[in-house]
Amino acid sequence: MNKQAKGNEIKRKLTLTAREDSYCLSFNAMASPCEVLIETESEILAEQLGRAVAHEVWRIEDKYSRYSSVSACSKINRSQGKPVVIDQETFLLLNFAEQCYKLSGGVFDITSGVLRNAWRFDGSDNVPTNKQVKSCLAHIGWEKVSYDQYQITLAKGMELDFGGIGKEYAVDKAIIIAKSLTKLPVLVNLGGDLSATSPRKNNQAWQVGIDHPGLVKKHSNDKLNSSADNSSVKKVIVSLSQGALATSGDANRFLLKDGKRYSHILNAQTGWPIENAPYSMTVVAPQCIQAGILATLALMKGGDAEKFLMEQDVKHWAIR
């Protein structure tokens, strides 16, 4: 995965494509295909806006990626129990992560990334032992993190992973930039986590195809739901007027042992997968980061994922 970070400099290209009444700018970031759609005739505006959005996304990737050795995240993860100076943006993100930790009762925890030392969801039957999981748990726990506006201190062996919120955060930041540059309708799609500034011209909704990793294999013969487009089984087409949409879950990432399926949705409190969780959950919310957290929290409810979102009156699509 380190190649990813090193390759960024080369891979950072913007491709501008003219469509019928809009422009699409595509680029790669955060290991995903990304695109910005702008309903404009002006190529200059499209180019300018696309560039601004891409640079913001890349900036966030560089700052919060745990794969890049020079990121602020890696600096914190290498600190070995020493305090690390943080800026206001990081402070606010930590603050947000703390709220999510509390709202989830500790199940969502940005320090839980070290569990990957025990769990590798490669489709094999390589389920870790209780002991392996326990040794990871010793280095997990938001309550062990001390931070304030100026610095953060992690206990030795602990790590932060902004993977659960970073991409969604980048979508929302991109939307703020788009709104500051134009009043025309813009949609930002970072690998399926997306948000729109407003409906398209004539008040039409945006039609967006979302990749559901693993969906093709699992569900190619199933009838999904009314909004699915069965002519193209790779994508689920959803319509979005404005606001944001985010998806959690990856049906490709699991372990299978003795007929039991272990999903990659891990409970940060126990270190074990959540049972009966949907393969993926797609949620609509005003902001992408909210949608992402709601989707993740729902998956962590396991069999009650849909019930949880219905109770919260949240529009969603679950894939089981």
Added chain:
Amino acid sequence: MQLITDKQQGEIPEQKINIKAALTIATTALFAGIAQADTLEEDNWEFDTAFLLYSEVDRVSAGEVILNAKKTYADEEVLNLKLTIDALTGASANGAVAQPYVQTFTRPSGNGQYDIAAGDTPLDDTFHDTRVQLNAQWTQPISSDYTGSAGIHISKEYDYLSIGINGNLAVDFLQKNTTFSIGASYFQDTFTPEGGIPKPFASMLIGDSSAPDWHEDFAKTRIGTEDDKTTTDVLLGFTQVINRRMIMQFNYSYSMVDGYLTDPFKILSIVNNEGLAQDYVYENRPEQRIKQSAYLQSMYHFDTTVLDLSYRYMWDDWDIESHTIDSRLRIPLGTGSYIQPHVRYYQQSAANFYAPYLMQSDFESHRPEFASADYRIGEMTAYTLGLKYGMKVNNGHDLSFRLEYYHQAPTDAGFEAPGVLANEELYPTIDAIIAQVTYSF
């Protein structure tokens, strides 16, 4: 594994607390750049306690205890209660000038006298007082962009009672990047000094205080037992977030004080052409003072340090003008600790009726309407140098220590020093040490 599922299911009812709403608050905080205290931990009291020691060399010493309790309710309503108790003891300049011989003064109460050695600045060493002050403030959002606040104040000393009320309204604009506020307060103070209110420009009675007619004679220098004053303040504020690193604040205040503004304990020396004191008379000040001030503050967040810089310009209809420059630099040291150097510079011009002493010939031929030799309304410069060290202790509570040095230098506003006064220290400096310990939990 089954246990995990049970736990998950068990949590659902209690999590019916509106997660969507809580997330909206958290998201708003994230993008508005506001640090969010807590969405869940409401109804908790937060306490700040502080002990402060202020000590002037050879003069006043004061000890102060502050207890601040703050409670935040579910709808962002905040109740703040603050109790301050301070004890003051020591000596304070009575306004008379030093002389090349021993001087005798009568105590403000009229009971007894005190002597001041040749060449010394006359200080009245009977100052001791205890003040208890209580403030209560209620702040609440009125609508999404409006915040209202109201409070009461009561302060009691042995010879002083102050009661006040205040109200404030703040309006946020432009995604809370801009805030306007308007506030007003009203105070009613009653002063009942020991020994009563002296008659303006009456001569201080000096002699045998155990003589049978002493009290009768002393009473002739008095015009009453108490007096009062009112203070009305209006404050306009403007706060602007410049960018992620910088915030600016501008305040304008208009303050009108009416009533007894004279200090009943202060006198002036009446000196002859040789500079020798012939008499001591009680001071007299106007019954109204209109004070205005403009204040500009900016906070700048560097990568690690935070600079807080402010400037205040104050002017009033007594012709006092003052400039204050204040700066603090917060330097984080790791694991929640920091040091904060503090530098403050203050410069003030004299009130138009300030005089370090009065010439006898002038005083007898055309007595001024007002006069005071109180160094606090004379021309002066002052500076403060300080250092604060803060640290996190168990459970994340804040503990901090502050040590400051204060130097005040009254300056000559162009008064001649006739005769012997040329050899006396007319503008003695004051040096003070301030030490404070604060603990928040």
